[in-house]
Amino acid sequence: MNPALRVTDLRVSFFTRRGEVKAVDGISFEVGRGEVVGLAGESGCGKSTTAYAILRLVKPPGRIIGGSVYCDGAEVLDLDERELRSFRWKKVSMIFQGAMNSLNPVHRIRDQIAEAVTVHEHVSRQEALARAEEMLSLVGISRSRTTDYPHQFSGGMRQRAVIAMALALSPTLLIADEPTTALDVVVERQVLELLKDMKRRFDLSVLFITHDLSTLAEFSNRIAIMYAGKLAETAGTKQLFSNPLHPYTSGLVRSLTGLTERGGKLWSIPGSPPDLAAEIEGCKFRDRCPVATEACSKEAPELLEVEQEHYVACHSVTNG
Amino acid sequence: MTSDKDVEIVKQSSNQMFEIRNLKVYFPAQGGELLRRRVVRAVDGVSFSIGHGEVLSLVGESGSGKTTIGRVIARLTPPAEGAILFEGRDIASFRGPELKAYRRAVQMIFQDPYESLNPRLTVFSTITFPMRIQGIARDENEMRERCIDLLTRVGLRHADVIDNYPHELSGGERQRVSIARALALRPRFIIADEPVSMLDISIRSSILNVLTELKEQYGLTYLLITHDLRVAYYTSDRIMVAYLGKLMETASTEEFMRHQFHPYSRLLFSAFADLSSTEQQWGKWGTTGEIASAIDPPGGCRFHPRCPFRVDRCDKEPPPLSELAVGHYVACFNPQ
Amino acid sequence: MKANEVRDLGEESLPIGAGEAVREDRGSRAWREIWSAIRHDKRALAGLCIIVSFATIGLIAPYASPYDPFALLGAPYQPPSWRHILGTDNLGRDVLSQVIWGARVSLFVGIVVALVVTAIGVTVGLIAATSHSLVDEVLMRFCDILIIIPKLPLTIFVAAMLGRGIWNIIAVLAAFGWPAMARMVRSEALSVKQRPYVDAARMAGASQLQITFLIILPNILPLVMANAILTIISGIMSEASLSFLGLGDPSQMSWGTIIYFAQMGGAIYNGGWAWVTAPGLCIALMGLGTNFFGSTVNLIANPRLRRR
Numbered sequence: 008m009n010p011a012l013r014v015t016d017l018r019v020s021f022f023t024r025r026g027e028v029k030a031v032d033g034i035s036f037e038v039g040r041g042e043v044v045g046l047a048g049e050s051g052c053g054k055s056t057t058a059y060a061i062l063r064l065v066k067p068p069g070r071i072i073g074g075s076v077y078c079d080g081a082e083v084l085d086l087d088e089r090e091l092r093s094f095r096w097k098k099v100s101m102i103f104q105g106a107m108n109s110l111n112p113v114h115r116i117r118d119q120i121a122e123a124v125t126v127h128e129h130v131s132r133q134e135a136l137a138r139a140e141e142m143l144s145l146v147g148i149s150r151s152r153t154t155d156y157p158h159q160f161s162g163g164m165r166q167r168a169v170i171a172m173a174l175a176l177s178p179t180l181l182i183a184d185e186p187t188t189a190l191d192v193v194v195e196r197q198v199l200e201l202l203k204d205m206k207r208r209f210d211l212s213v214l215f216i217t218h219d220l221s222t223l224a225e226f227s228n229r230i231a232i233m234y235a236g237k238l239a240e241t242a243g244t245k246q247l248f249s250n251p252l253h254p255y256t257s258g259l260v261r262s263l264t265g266l267t268e269r270g271g272k273l274w275s276i277p278g279s280p281p282d283l284a285a286e287i288e289g290c291k292f293r294d295r296c297p298v299a300t301e302a303c304s305k306e307a308p309e310l311l312e313v314e315q316e317h318y319v320a321c322h323s324v325t326n327g
Numbered sequence: 328m329t330s331d332k333d334v335e336i337v338k339q340s341s342n343q344m345f346e347i348r349n350l351k352v353y354f355p356a357q358g359g360e361l362l363r364r365r366v367v368r369a370v371d372g373v374s375f376s377i378g379h380g381e382v383l384s385l386v387g388e389s390g391s392g393k394t395t396i397g398r399v400i401a402r403l404t405p406p407a408e409g410a411i412l413f414e415g416r417d418i419a420s421f422r423g424p425e426l427k428a429y430r431r432a433v434q435m436i437f438q439d440p441y442e443s444l445n446p447r448l449t450v451f452s453t454i455t456f457p458m459r460i461q462g463i464a465r466d467e468n469e470m471r472e473r474c475i476d477l478l479t480r481v482g483l484r485h486a487d488v489i490d491n492y493p494h495e496l497s498g499g500e501r502q503r504v505s506i507a508r509a510l511a512l513r514p515r516f517i518i519a520d521e522p523v524s525m526l527d528i529s530i531r532s533s534i535l536n537v538l539t540e541l542k543e544q545y546g547l548t549y550l551l552i553t554h555d556l557r558v559a560y561y562t563s564d565r566i567m568v569a570y571l572g573k574l575m576e577t578a579s580t581e582e583f584m585r586h587q588f589h590p591y592s593r594l595l596f597s598a599f600a601d602l603s604s605t606e607q608q609w610g611k612w613g614t615t616g617e618i619a620s621a622i623d624p625p626g627g628c629r630f631h632p633r634c635p636f637r638v639d640r641c642d643k644e645p646p647p648l649s650e651l652a653v654g655h656y657v658a659c660f661n662p663q
Numbered sequence: 664m665k666a667n668e669v670r671d672l673g674e675e676s677l678p679i680g681a682g683e684a685v686r687e688d689r690g691s692r693a694w695r696e697i698w699s700a701i702r703h704d705k706r707a708l709a710g711l712c713i714i715v716s717f718a719t720i721g722l723i724a725p726y727a728s729p730y731d732p733f734a735l736l737g738a739p740y741q742p743p744s745w746r747h748i749l750g751t752d753n754l755g756r757d758v759l760s761q762v763i764w765g766a767r768v769s770l771f772v773g774i775v776v777a778l779v780v781t782a783i784g785v786t787v788g789l790i791a792a793t794s795h796s797l798v799d800e801v802l803m804r805f806c807d808i809l810i811i812i813p814k815l816p817l818t819i820f821v822a823a824m825l826g827r828g829i830w831n832i833i834a835v836l837a838a839f840g841w842p843a844m845a846r847m848v849r850s851e852a853l854s855v856k857q858r859p860y861v862d863a864a865r866m867a868g869a870s871q872l873q874i875t876f877l878i879i880l881p882n883i884l885p886l887v888m889a890n891a892i893l894t895i896i897s898g899i900m901s902e903a904s905l906s907f908l909g910l911g912d913p914s915q916m917s918w919g920t921i922i923y924f925a926q927m928g929g930a931i932y933n934g935g936w937a938w939v940t941a942p943g944l945c946i947a948l949m950g951l952g953t954n955f956f957g958s959t960v961n962l963i964a965n966p967r968l969r970r971r
Contacts, residue, residue, distance in 0.1 A: 024703070049527045049529055049530070050497070050498065050527050051497070162389070191388040191389055191554045192388075192554055192555050192556070192595070192598045193388055193554075193594060193595065193598045194388070195598070196598045218527040218528055218529065219527075219528040220528065221528070258529075259528075259529050262528070262529050262531075262532045263528060263529075273532035273533075273535055273536050273561060274532060275529070275530065275531075275532040275533035275536065276529060276533075279497060279499065279500070279530075280497075398862075401862075401866060403862055403865060403866070426868070427868050430866060430867065430868035431868070433866070434866055435862070435863070435866050437859035437862065437863065438859075439859060442858050442859050442860065443858075443859040443860055443863060444860055445860040445864075445878060445882070446882070447881050447882060453860075456864065456867060456869075457866075457867030457868070460864075460867045460868050460869050460873065461867065461868055505863075508863065511867075512867070
């Protein structure tokens with residue numbers, strides 16, 4: 008069965024005055040049909056850039072310099088303008104970081120969704136409006152509120168409206184970039200439940216991008232951990248949490264659950280992510296890694312399958 | 328309407344660092360019909376106290392009034408009614424040297440690491456700004472020494488950041504600089520308004536660690552404002568839950584984690600603990616609705632429209648805070 | 664309420680670790696960064712060159728100008744020649760000299776107007792932004808009134824009352840120019856006022872005055888300077904328009920008055936094409952220069968933009 012998305016050796020660099028910043032440095036992963044794959048990592052690791060690259064939204068000074076993005080039967084990086092337009096939103100749509108910015112403040116919510124529909128499909132305005140109303144009620148926004156403006160919505164409602172807009176054309180793949188980051192914990196739960204519901208209803212494949220591993224714990228089937236532009240580990244969700252192999256992953260998992268007693272010290276990974284403009288020999292995590300060896304400073308580790316469907320890029324793990 | 332019971336509770340603990348009595352903060356509302364003065368009742372009758380050396384968490388969603396309460400204590404926002412007593416004295420009466428002393432004693436850490444530092448000042452200038460304003464530190468050298476000391480205490484390599492501008496630092500580093508700035512005047516009390524909510528999960532614990540360490544080193548008292556019970560759990564001695572401008576429950580952290588009486592506290596707790604049994608109680612999340620408007624709050628108990636345990640009384644009058652267990656106060660007619 | 668954390672894509676992909684370990688003198692490093700930024704931006708550099716060129720010409724006008732612009736040197740309407748590179752006007756005066764002196768006068772008008780407009784506008788704007796809402800309302804309504812008043816009839820009136828002096832022109836342009844600057848300063852200052860770092864300053868015990876001058880003012884400086892530069896060219900052009908309509912100061916040779924004389928003297932019909940086009944071209948070039956350079960002025964005071 009064809010995967011909904013197959014990314015192979017994707018490379019995206021930003022060419023700034025300080026040099027080439029390798030935001031995405033050769034990553035490969037797949038999102039199967041009806042699967043939820045989480046892409047997790049700290050700010051600046053390149054996960055959002057990956058999402059933008061899939062939709063070919065990378066702006067200068069950034070450029071996709073290599074790799075392939077294969078989605079629903081087409082090589083995205085080869086599409087021309089016209090094909091790209093019909094690809095975006097119909098095959099793959101995205102929820103961007105910060106719902107406020109996806110919504111036009113001077114148009115009513117319902118009209119914005121309807122416009123998204125009419126731009127991509129040849130339907131009458133009535134049909135488009137009807138579709139918009141339908142989507143909005145699916146996400147739990149009552150009819151009386153659909154003609155409101157974005158500023159009249161609360162944060163949670165805006166996020167739900169954005170989800171409605173993203174799903175209006177029933178795409179195959181939904182990319183969600185930090186959809187719950189700016190929300191309160193209770194609203195965050197509501198939005199996650201909504202996403203789960205939508206996934207079931209539309210049989211969506213989802214690429215869920217976040218820095219918060221805990222939201223992935225219950226929502227995703229597989230998780231890919233990204234660090235400094237490369238993938239550190241990918242595994243099924245349960246496996247990743249019960250047996251994290253890469254030192255970075257186990258660090259992340261540990262800092263989440265806080266293995267200490269209340270009042271004691273919380274565990275955190277020492278140091279901070281590297282400067283991507285600097286050329287770093289070998290593994291980019293070695294400065295913060297508790298088990299780094301000689302080999303780690305010479306050669307960057309490759310992503311290798313260590314167990315069933317469990318890939319790790321770490322010399323210590325693969326060499327025993 | 329103040330409840331005598333509320334003020335009673337506060338009076339019991341009279342040697343507290345802070346006493347907040349029947350605080351009310353109203354803001355004029357945007358829009359609305361012509362000629363109709365609408366107000367946002369951000370804080371509508373809140374009383375509590377903060378003990379010396381305590382870490383008190385004020386937990387609530389946006390719109391609960393928690394940030395406003397913090398700002399009033401910081402004397403950034405004036406209250407409409409009520410009083411804040413610091414060491415027994417009303418802060419509203421502070422002028423001149425008294426006010427200056429208060430500013431030294433009470434500091435704040437803000438939520439947004441990207442907006443809480445002046446983009447035109449280097450880290451050194453930012454941290455020494457309070458010192459210059461207050462006239463402490465004799466000369467440039469002493470200021471530099473103090474600055475280096477502060478940066479080290481918050482876990483930064485001072486040489487790497489001291490002459491940098493905020494945009495050259497990461498979110499976590501900026502927040503540490505904010506903390507260093509807050510410590511510049513050797514305060515006794517720090518209000519931390521959502522100190523980690525805009526940082527990556529993976530670095531939150533390191534920032535919280537810094538706050539905890541500094542508490543020991545400097546003998547600080549904290550008011551920690553957050554929407555995330557996890558943060559409250561890991562750092563605080565006592566937890567206070569606020570909803571739509573009023574307090575719903577307050578107890579020691581251990582007590583609270585063991586058992587929450589108020590239905591709203593349970594809602595928060597289940598978002599935190601993710602327990603399936605609570606999901607059965609609450610049903611599908613979509614039905615819990617959203618926080619109501621603070622302009623036109625629900626009559627009676629603020630939470631009653633969303634509450635699955637409401638009884639008749641709940642929409643008629645607001646429940647007073649009552650002590651249901653030792654040190655455990657709840658404002659509810661049908662506590663669980 | 665949690666703010667939205669929107670950072671543009673460039674920032675997200677460049678994880679910023681610790682800054683540079685080299686300790687340099689903060690002041691000079693800032694200026695070096697600015698100069699480097701300007702050097703790399705071709706438009707800014709071009710703009711700067713144009714402005715500096717005109718300014719220099721204006722400054723050394725007494726030495727650069729081949730003749731006295733008012734001297735009657737000979738044949739009228741001479742076409743461009745080696746003796747008179749831009750020809751002569753209807754009274755036999757050298758056009759090139761006029762244009763060179765014109766740079767001096769026009770720039771003088773532009774710069775003085777910009778200075779006055781900025782001084783008044785910033786003061787009023789800051790007062791409005793940091794005072795009680797009543798004061799704010801009063802000041803803003805006053806600005807509105809000034810903006811609405813039809814300027815041309817009023818200028819004619821003033822010219823009729825006070826005579827056609829260069830200072831009168833400057834006064835009128837400045838008097839009508841400051842409200843726009845005040846409005847802009849006010850809205851920018853209000854937005855800065857909301858930022859948490861202003862709250863932090865209040866918590867340090869800073870007074871309103873200290874906050875206004877040490878924090879708000881520096882943070883609105885980029886916008887103020889960009890607008891000030893644009894005011895220069897708008898001042899030059901306004902002066903030219905007024906002069907063209909005959910309200911200018913005939914005793915001063917600004918680009919505007921040159922055009923006025925050219926029109927009065929029937930330059931177009933008499934073959935004095937250089938006489939007409941030269942001053943106009945200068946104004947246009949100056950406008951281009953300020954436009955190019957104006958966008959870079961942001962770098963002068965906004966450290967965030969310097970690195971990219």
